[in-house]
Amino acid sequence: MSQEGYDKIVAELQQMINVDLPRVKDAIAEARAQGDLSENFEYHAAKREQGKLLSRISFKQKVLENARVIDTSVLKSETVGLLRTVEITNLGNNMKMSYTIVNPHEANLAEHKISIKSPIAESLLGKKVGDVVEAKVPSGILKLRIDNISLDI
16 A cells, blocks of 8 residues: 555544544434433434444554555565556547556546556556556557556656
C-alpha cells in the first residue's frame, strides 16, 4: 500500500471514530428519550446506522492491521508492478490511457488508479515497455501495448 493510501484510511477511520460514532450515539440517546422503543423509527434507524458504522470501523482497522506501506524509493520501473504508473495504448481503437496500479483499497478510476487484481492490471504485471498484452475484460479482449512505466506516485 502506498503511504498516501495508508494515510487516507487512517483519516477515514479517525473521522468515523471521533465524529460519526459520537453523532450516532447522540441520535440513539435522543431517540431513546422519546419513550417506547418498540415503535420508535428514529431509534431503530440510529441503531442500524450504528451497526453499519461499527462494521466499517472494524473493517478499516483490519485493513490497517494487515497493511504494509511500500517504500517507493526501492522500486524499479523496468517492469509493471504495484505502485507503478503505466501508459498504455489500446491497439483496438488507438486510445492512450494511463493508470497507476494500486492495492484494491486504494483503487479509484476517477484518479486513474486501478486495482492490482483488475483484469487489466493482472495482464500487465511483470511486463516491460513495448510488450503487447491481451486483457480479458467484461466487454471482451483488449489488446494493449505498454508505452511507458514510471514511479509517479
